[in-house]
Amino acid sequence: MPCGGILNPPGKLKRELSMWKNVLIPGLLLLFISQAQGQSVDTAWVKKYDAAAGGYTDWARAIAVDDSGCVYVTGQCETAMGVNDILTIKYLPNTDTAWVRRYNGTANDDDIGYAIAVDRDRNVYVAGTSEGAGTSYDFTTIKYRPNGSQAWVVSYNGPGFGYDMAYDIAVDQFGEVYVTGYIDNAGLSFDYYTVKYDTAGTVRWSRTYNYSTFPDYGQALVLDTVNGYVYVTGYSYFNEKDFATVSYTTSGTFRWAKRYDHDFGDDYAFDIALDSVGHVIVAGTSYDSTNLEDLAIIRYEPVAGGVDWIRRLDGTAHLKDSAVAVEVDNLGKIHVAGNTRNTGSNLDMAVAKYDTLGNFEGVQTYSATPSSVDLIRAMQVRDAASYVVGYTSGGAVVDMITMKTGDWVRSFNGPANWIDDGQDIVLDKSGNIFVCGYSSFSSMANIDYATIRYSYLYLRPLIVVAYSPVNLRVTDPNGDYIGKDAYGFLSQTLFPADYREDPPAYNDSIFIYYPIAGEYIVEVIPEIDAPPGSVYSIGVRIDGTEQCILVEEADVPDAGIITSYTYVVEEDWHYINGDANRDGIVNILDILYLIDYKFKGGPPPDPIGAGDTNCNLVVNIIDIVYLIDHKFKGGPEPCDIFD
Numbered sequence: 001m002p003c004g005g006i007l008n009p010p011g012k013l014k015r016e017l018s019m020w021k022n023v024l025i026p027g028l029l030l031l032f033i034s035q036a037q038g039q040s041v042d043t044a045w046v047k048k049y050d051a052a053a054g055g056y057t058d059w060a061r062a063i064a065v066d067d068s069g070c071v072y073v074t075g076q077c078e079t080a081m082g083v084n085d086i087l088t089i090k091y092l093p094n095t096d097t098a099w100v101r102r103y104n105g106t107a108n109d110d111d112i113g114y115a116i117a118v119d120r121d122r123n124v125y126v127a128g129t130s131e132g133a134g135t136s137y138d139f140t141t142i143k144y145r146p147n148g149s150q151a152w153v154v155s156y157n158g159p160g161f162g163y164d165m166a167y168d169i170a171v172d173q174f175g176e177v178y179v180t181g182y183i184d185n186a187g188l189s190f191d192y193y194t195v196k197y198d199t200a201g202t203v204r205w206s207r208t209y210n211y212s213t214f215p216d217y218g219q220a221l222v223l224d225t226v227n228g229y230v231y232v233t234g235y236s237y238f239n240e241k242d243f244a245t246v247s248y249t250t251s252g253t254f255r256w257a258k259r260y261d262h263d264f265g266d267d268y269a270f271d272i273a274l275d276s277v278g279h280v281i282v283a284g285t286s287y288d289s290t291n292l293e294d295l296a297i298i299r300y301e302p303v304a305g306g307v308d309w310i311r312r313l314d315g316t317a318h319l320k321d322s323a324v325a326v327e328v329d330n331l332g333k334i335h336v337a338g339n340t341r342n343t344g345s346n347l348d349m350a351v352a353k354y355d356t357l358g359n360f361e362g363v364q365t366y367s368a369t370p371s372s373v374d375l376i377r378a379m380q381v382r383d384a385a386s387y388v389v390g391y392t393s394g395g396a397v398v399d400m401i402t403m404k405t406g407d408w409v410r411s412f413n414g415p416a417n418w419i420d421d422g423q424d425i426v427l428d429k430s431g432n433i434f435v436c437g438y439s440s441f442s443s444m445a446n447i448d449y450a451t452i453r454y455s456y457l458y459l460r461p462l463i464v465v466a467y468s469p470v471n472l473r474v475t476d477p478n479g480d481y482i483g484k485d486a487y488g489f490l491s492q493t494l495f496p497a498d499y500r501e502d503p504p505a506y507n508d509s510i511f512i513y514y515p516i517a518g519e520y521i522v523e524v525i526p527e528i529d530a531p532p533g534s535v536y537s538i539g540v541r542i543d544g545t546e547q548c549i550l551v552e553e554a555d556v557p558d559a560g561i562i563t564s565y566t567y568v569v570e571e572d573w574h575y576i577n578g579d580a581n582r583d584g585i586v587n588i589l590d591i592l593y594l595i596d597y598k599f600k601g602g603p604p605p606d607p608i609g610a611g612d613t614n615c616n617l618v619v620n621i622i623d624i625v626y627l628i629d630h631k632f633k634g635g636p637e638p639c640d641i642f643d
Contacts (some may be wrong), residue, residue: 016070040406041454044432045095045500048441049449051077051087051102058087062116063424069093073436073451074113074126075423077102086113086140088126090148091451092497094490099148105130105138105155113142115169117177122146126167127179130155137166139193141179143201152201158193160184168220172250175199180221180232181499185210186442192218192244194232203512205252207220209244211236211259216244222272229255229302235271243269243298245282247305256305257281260298262286262312267296268322275328275356278302283326283336295323295338295350299358309358315340315350325379327386332356335386337379340365349374351386351405364405368392378424383622389422389435402435402454412452416440419447431456431618455498456618460607461516462569464522465538466508469530470556472499472538474510477518482510486528486559493610515542515569524563526556540567555615574608578627578638580611586638588631594624615639 017487042508051058061075070092077087086103096448104112109131117125122331123145130140135157139570143151158164162184169179176198185192185208192209209216214237221232236244236259247254260267265287279299286296295313300306313336315321323338333353340350345367352363367374375392386405390399400412400420414420418440425435432455439450480494490499498511522538534556541547550565557563575582580590580597582605594611596602605611605619613623613630629635 041404041410041433041456043410043412044453044455044498046412047091047095047097047449047451048439049087049089049100049451050441050446051085052080053442053446055443055445056080057438058449059423060449060451061112061114063426063434063436063451064116064123065120065428066118067120067429068122069428069430069432069593070098070122071434071451072116072118073449074116074128074437075436075449076112077449080628081108084110084112086111086126086128086130086142087449088113088116088142088144089122089449089451090124094492095489095501101144101148101150103130103142103150103153105140106133107131107135110137111140114165114167114181117169117171119171119175120173121175123151123175125169125171125177127169127181129163129165132157136161136184137163137165139166139179139181139183139195141166141169141177141195141197141201143177154201154203156193156195156206157182158183158185160186163190164193167218167463170221170223172223172225176204176496178221178223178230180218182215182217182234183208187213189213189237190215192219192232192234192236192246194218194221194230194246194248196230196250207248207252207254209236209246209257212238214238219270220272222274223250224274225250225300227278227302229278231272231274231280233269233284235266235268235284240264240287241266241268243267243282243284243286243296245269245272245280245298245300245305247280248304258300258305258307260286260296260310262296263289265289267303270324271326271356273326273328273334275332275334279308279356280305281326281328281334283323283338285322285338288312288314291318291321293320293322295321295336295340295352297323297326297334297336297354297358299334304375311354311358311360313340313350313352313360313363315348316343316575317341317345321350324376325388326519327381329381329384329386331384333361333384335379335381337376337386337388339375342367345370347373347375348444349390349403351376351379351388366403366409367404368401368411369394377422377437380425380427380578382427383616383618383620385618385620387423387425387427387433389437391421391437396638400435400437400439400450400452402433402452406431410454411474412439412450414439414441414450416443416446418444421451436592460542462512462520462540462542464469464510464512464538464567466524467537468507469527469534470508470536471525471527472508472510473523473525474512474618475521475523476512477516477520482506482512483523484525486525488527497550517569520567520569522550522565522567524557524565526559526561528559530556538565542569575607575610576638577610577615577640578613578623578630580605582606582610586627586630591624591627591631594619594627598624613638625628
């Protein structure tokens with residue numbers, strides 16, 4: 001078996017696959033090496049969905065993930081008639097598409113999904129707007145069962161027969177659904193509209209908020225399931241726009257409403273969150289006669305809605321600054337994401353942090369270049385870290401940006417090199433990051449759903465790559481396996497491991513994240529529609545080591561014939577969580593090693609997962625605190641990711 005170097009795609013296979021999958025691109029394996037070895041987070045997969053070829057726009061707006069790792073995306077897809085349907089997709093953890101559902105309202109006109117949620121039974125809920133026959137845009141909520149069948153759809157036409165929009169959704173522990181947005185309330189103009197549905201889609205209650213005869217626009221909601229409260233925020237007109245935050249009980253009883261008006265200008269609240277003791281935090285954009293617009297954050301006490309504190313943040317250019325998202329981390333810190341203008345720069349991404357008393361702890365900004373426009377669309381917070389998604393634009397080209405503030409930035413530029421815009425972000429329980437938006441995959445005229453998963457690679461995984469048209473099945477020394485059959489169906493008893501078909505070349509690859517010493521069986525399975533006369537090549541390596549070429553430019557066997565190869569892993573890559581310096585024991589030296597790594601520029605643990613003491617797939621200050629608590633305060637032992 002010749003080893004070393006990079007496996008180049010065979011020329012014959014490349015020519016045939018240009019009509020069969022996508023054109024192979026030499027150096028794809030090199031791309032895998034550079035990403036997995038040199039970076040802390042890797043692009044695990046990218047999923048494109050094009051509802052109709054031919055210059056139409058498909059726009060993913062919201063994303064959710066369930067406890068099994070399934071991913072759900074909703075938004076809109078353009079039809080040949082130039083109107084939109086609500087399009088919802090479920091992806092399995094192995095990246096296969098479980099189902100795709102379209103919803104077309106009774107008017108056969110525009111329908112848009114704005115928000116998505118999943119309950120503990122993995123039912124899926126979509127909120128948005130749908131045009132009804134003779135009713136214009138209706139406030140619409142859809143429930144899908146886990147298998148994708150539609151359980152119910154409820155649309156509400158406001159008294160004004162105008163724009164009725166559902167913008168946010170939440171599901172409680174009983175499977176009851178809360179949705180907010182606004183409706184056309186005829187002579188009262190637009191009003192907040194908040195509704196609760198039971199599991200069958202029956203309306204339990206609905207409430208409007210109308211401050212005056214001017215418009216009121218509900219934007220976001222949050223549930224306090226411990227105390228039984230619902231909080232809604234948005235902006236409301238009275239001479240100018242004001243923050244307006246409303247509280248109900250979960251049975252629909254009105255509790256209080258609070259407004260915020262600063263400096264007699266427009267103030268827009270866009271997001272709302274709760275801390276661990278029920279304080280309500282609202283964030284948005286607020287006018288200032290000196291600074292034009294500032295990020296504004298308000299904390300209310302939950303009982304009567306009294307203001308605990310108000311904080312404003314102004315960029316150094318003293319121009320327009322805005323907040324789009326707010327969340328509270330596990331330490332009680334408040335993260336506010338938005339956009340700010342700083343001296344010598346254009347619009348920048350910004351994430352500010354405050355403690356529970358409202359003390360400012362700093363702001364981190366991101367600008368791709370001084371002249372670029374960098375915009376945050378959404379944020380998620382996990383373990384005191386904030387993750388954001390949005391876009392950067394330096395002119396005609398727009399790239400999707402995903403960022404862990406203060407740590408890493410990843411950009412995505414679709415093959416057409418035009419518009420790629422991130423809309424929403426979510427993390428699963430293992431710390432994988434999922435973003436959705438839209439991308440010009442095939443041409444500047446065709447915009448498609450784009451869903452991306454980023455994953456941390458803490459080990460040096462065993463990586464097996466096949467240049468198509470074959471599928472792979474790999475069995476470890478214990479007899480556990482992962483692979484696809486001739487029809488592309490995945491079966492798996494080996495975890496954690498991924499089967500990938502990554503663009504742009506769609507070569508098959510298997511990542512086994514915790515390889516053990518011994519013999520691995522690599523089976524080559526011809527795909528059912530493999531072109532006659534095709535060839536394949538197989539490369540395998542432990543990441544960070546030289547690649548071994550198992551076979552190069554071999555003829556694809558006939559259908560039903562499986563060819564096997566072996567690869568021996570000579571070193572057991574297991575490690576002890578918390579043993580950051582890899583000396584075989586967990587002690588104060590590991591604490592010092594992690595402090596040196598995180599704060600003094602020292603080397604990272606090798607593999608980096610050795611520093612992950614709590615198995616949350618992130619190595620940060622929490623792991624240092626965890627070890628200190630264990631060694632000196634009788635806290636729990638470090639986790640065992642191999643257990």
